[in-house]
Amino acid sequence: MRILSAEFAASAVKDAGFPKDRLPEVALIGRSNVGKSSLINVFTGRKIAKTSSTPGKTRTVNFYRINNAFYLVDLPGLGYAKVSATEKKSWERMIGDYFKDRLDKGLLKGALIILDPRREAGETEASLYNWAASLGIQAVTVFTKSDKLSRGKLSSGIAKIKRAVPAGASITFSSLTGEGRDALGKKIRELLKEG
Numbered sequence: 001m002r003i004l005s006a007e008f009a010a011s012a013v014k015d016a017g018f019p020k021d022r023l024p025e026v027a028l029i030g031r032s033n034v035g036k037s038s039l040i041n042v043f044t045g046r047k048i049a050k051t052s053s054t055p056g057k058t059r060t061v062n063f064y065r066i067n068n069a070f071y072l073v074d075l076p077g078l079g080y081a082k083v084s085a086t087e088k089k090s091w092e093r094m095i096g097d098y099f100k101d102r103l104d105k106g107l108l109k110g111a112l113i114i115l116d117p118r119r120e121a122g123e124t125e126a127s128l129y130n131w132a133a134s135l136g137i138q139a140v141t142v143f144t145k146s147d148k149l150s151r152g153k154l155s156s157g158i159a160k161i162k163r164a165v166p167a168g169a170s171i172t173f174s175s176l177t178g179e180g181r182d183a184l185g186k187k188i189r190e191l192l193k194e195g
C-alpha cells in the first residue's frame with residue numbers, strides 16, 4: 001500500500017471524542033509493549049505514534065488517518081500490570097466502548113491482533129480471538145519483533161502459539177527491519193474491502 005498521507009487525528013477516552021467522518025477503521029490490539037505504536041510508525045513511514053520501552057505508554061484510543069481513506073486505531077495495551085484495579089477497569093471499559101461504538105456504526109472493518117512470537121499465548125489471547133469471532137470481527141494476527149529471533153526459533157514460536165490459539169491468517173513483522181510491511185498493507189486492504 002502506498003502511503004500518501006498519515007496523520008494523528010484524535011486521542012479519546014470515550015466515543016464523544018472519536019472521529020465523526022465515518023471512515024472505516026482497523027484496530028490494533030495486543031499486550032502492552034508488544035509494538036503496536038511502533039508498527040504504526042513503520043507502516044506509515046512517519047513518526048506519528050508515541051512509543052516507549054516502558055509498558056503502558058498508550059493510555060487512550062488513538063486514531064491515525066491514512067491516505068484520507070481509513071483509520072488505524074491504536075488501543076492501550078492489554079494486561080499492563082502496573083496500574084490500579086480501578087484504572088484497569090476503566091481501560092477495559094474504554095476498549096469495550098470503542099468496539100461497541102464502532103461496530104454499532106458499522107465502521108470497524110477488522111482487528112490486527114499483535115503477538116510477540118517469543119511469548120506463549122494463554123487465556124488472554126485465546127479469549128481475544130473468541131471475543132472477536134463472537135462479534136463477527138475479522139482478525140489478522142501479526143507476529144511482531146521478528147528481528148529478535150533466529151528463523152528457526154521464530155517458526156517454532158509461531159507454531160507453538162498457533163497450537164494454543166486460532167491465530168488464522170498471520171504475518172510476521174519487524175519495526176526494526178521493516179519485514180512484513182508490504183504484507184501488512186495487503187492484509188489491511190483486504191480487511192477494508194471485506195469487513
Ligand SMILES: Nc1nc2c(ncn2[C@@H]2O[C@H](COP(=O)(O)OP(=O)(O)OP(=O)(O)O)[C@@H](O)[C@H]2O)c(=O)[nH]1
Pocket residue numbers: 031032033034035036037038039050051052053054055056057058059075076077078144145146147148173174175176
Ligand atoms: N527489536 C524490536 N523492538 C521493537 C519492535 N517493535 C517495537 N519494539 C520496541 O518495543 C518497545 C515497545 O514498543 P511500543 O510500540 O511502544 O509498544 P506498544 O504495544 O504500543 O505498547 P503500549 O503502548 O504500552 O501498549 C519499544 O522499546 C520499541 O522500540 C520490533 O519489531 N523489533
Ligand SMILES: [Mg+2]
Pocket residue numbers: 036037038050051057058074077
Ligand atoms: Mg503504544
